[in-house]
Amino acid sequence: MPLTDVTTDIDNRTIVMTCDFPVSPERLWQVWADPRQLEQWWGPESHPATVTEHDLTPGGLVKYHMTGPDGQRFPGGWEVIAVEAPHRLEVRDFFADADGNPVESAPESRIVIEITATEDGSRMVNTSTWESVEAMQQVLDMGVIEGSSSAIGQLDALLAA
């Protein structure tokens, strides 16, 4: 299993996920840096992603939409804050309108990706932070993430931890 650790911090509204992959940092970086690879894993299986703009430089924008089973589109994007290939990526993750522009009133999160070389390949540490519990609740209520629950059975174990 590539996912080796998950730390949920309610106080700081942060989830830190540590994953180990049997490939080099350069190869792992490509899943973020190549839009054709990014769209193969960003959306849940039921909502595949289409990346329409991909400028991975500070201040640059990455725009995408996910398409639901009924054809409904869920646009979103990132504003790139910092990028140090192949080791670090920091973005502001936002909801977008039909034109791909950020919806200022919608909840957003900060994602920091850190990739380091290990003996067996690479370690990716992903830190996601939400601006408020309210923002997180809004995302849930949008229903965007429905259908992605492949590991819902682990919920109880997480809450007990």
Add this chain to the structure above:
Amino acid sequence: MTPTDEKAANAFFHALSDSTRRDILRRVLAGEHSVTALAEHYPMSFAAVQKHVAVLERSGLVTKRRSGRESLASGDVEAVRAVATMLAEFEDVWRGRVEGIDALLARDDTTDGTS
């Protein structure tokens, strides 16, 4: 989201945004504490601690009851769990993404032989 839910989420966040209140919440989740006993732990006035407990109480994270002259506070596990559930659902999205990355990397097995 109903207005009631939204208000509740706001109150949770506001209550958890202060380190003293988080510390109070940890203590009262472990067991019922009088406000007097709680106040001994913090370098602030009894009235200030009382105010923090009141914020937690309004958010629903803490319940209070009176016993004689004492005011006893305890944590509401269900309310804390509701906050935890919000985070857990986001974790689930990322679990799906990590599985997706793993499947993608496994497809080009040329990088090295392990997997």
